[in-house]
Amino acid sequence: MTEFKTLRGMRDLLPEDAKMMVYVQETARKVAKLYGYKEIITPVVESYELLATKAGDEVKSRMFTFKDLGGRDVALRPEFTPSVARLVATSMRNEPKPFRIFCMGSAYRYDEPQRGRYREFWQSDFELVGTFRPEADAEILTLTDSLFQKVGLRKFGLKVGHVGILRGMLGKEKVKEKDQNAIMQLMDKKQHDDAVKLVEDAGVSKKCVEAVRELIECKGKDIVDVLNRIKELVKDYESSVAAVENLRTILELVNKSGYKIDLTVDAGFARGLEYYTGMVFEIFVPDLDIALGGGGRYDKLVELFGGEPTPAVGVAHGLDRMTLAMETQKIDFKAKEERTIIVVPIKEELKTEALKIARLLRDANMLVEVEVMGRKMTKALEDADRRKTDYAIIVGERELKEGSVVLRDLSKRDQRIVPIEKLVDEMKR
C-alpha cells in the first residue's frame, strides 16, 4: 500500500501546534474587535486574472493556478488584498468611508519550502479603506504592534520605508512604470547592485543614479536623522520630498501617541507587490531572518478593479511565522488554559450517570471528557494522568446513592466526596 504523505510544503498541524495557531488567530480576532475591524470571509479560489493583476512577477510565478472543470483560469489566493479590493469595488462600494475590514485564513504560494516558508500558510489581514490620511497608516502600524504584544512576543521590530521616495525620483526621470516595477522588485529582493544597474540602464541622470546608490545606505533607528538625510538626497524631486514628509508624519503620530515601537527607517526598502503607493513596512524578530508580516498603503488598487478611486492601507501578518517566533522566544501561552476534567464511571451501568454529570459541567462551560474505553478505574486514571488532565470525577454506586461523586485532584493526588448539586460551585473555586 502507498503511504500517503502531505504534499511538499503542506503541513498537518497536530493538537499542540494547532492550539498555538488557534491562539494566535483568536488574538488577531480580539485585536480586530478592539480596533473596530469587521470580519469578512472570502473564497480561497478566485479568478486568476483578479489575483494576477498587480501581484508582481514574483508572486504571480508562484501561484497555484489551474483550469476548473468549466475551463476557467482560477488560482488559490496567494494573499487577501485582491479579494478585499474586489469587494470594495463591488458589493461594498456604497459602504460609508472609512471602513475597517479584517479577514483570516490560509493562503497558497509555490515557495521553496524551508523553516517558516510553506506552500500553505495562514495570514490575518487588516485593511483600512477610504482615507489617505497618515492617521490611517499609523493605525495599521499600532494595531500590528498590539497583535504582537498580545500574543506575548516582546522582541520584535518594524522596518519602515516609503515607495514614493524612489518612485518619485524615477517618475521625474521619466522611467517607465514597467521598469520602475522591475527596479522595486530587485530592491525588495535586496539585489541592490542589479537595481542600480537597471536605474542606470533606464537612462536617468548621473545625479539620480548617485542619489539612489546613497539612498540604499540610508537607514537607522534615529528616525529624525535618517529622514533628514533622505530628504537632503532627494531634494530635487518634489514628490519624493512629499513622501519623506508623509513618512515623518506617520511615524511621529505613532511615537507621540505613546506606542513604544522599535522602528527602523530604511530608504532602500521596497515590497514585491506592485500595488503599494506609499508607506510600506515589515515586521521582524531577532532570531528569524524572514518577515513576520508586511503591509503598506495602496491607493490605486481598488480603481484597477473597476471601483471608485479609493485610498487604502493594510497589513498581512504571517501567523505560522508568529507561532515560530513564539516558540523561539519561549512564550508560555498555555498558562491561560482552562482546567480539564475526566468523568469515569466505576461500572458499565453508571455510564448514563457519567454522561449526565459531564453535561452538567459543560453547561457551566467546563472542559469535560468522558471515559469511553470501558476501562477499569485505575487504568482510566493512569491514562488521565499521562494526558495531564487536572481532575477526575469518579462515579461510584455508593456515593451516587447519597447524591454525590468522588472528586479527585490528579496533580495533588487527593480526593473528596462532593454532592452533585455542589459540583459546579466546587469546580469553580
Ligand code: AMP
Ligand atoms: P507578503 O505580502 O508577501 O509580504 O506576505 C505577508 C506575510 O505573510 C509575510 O510577512 C510572511 O509572514 C507571510 N508569508 C508569506 N509567504 C509565506 C510562506 N510561503 N510561508 C509562510 N508565511 C508566509
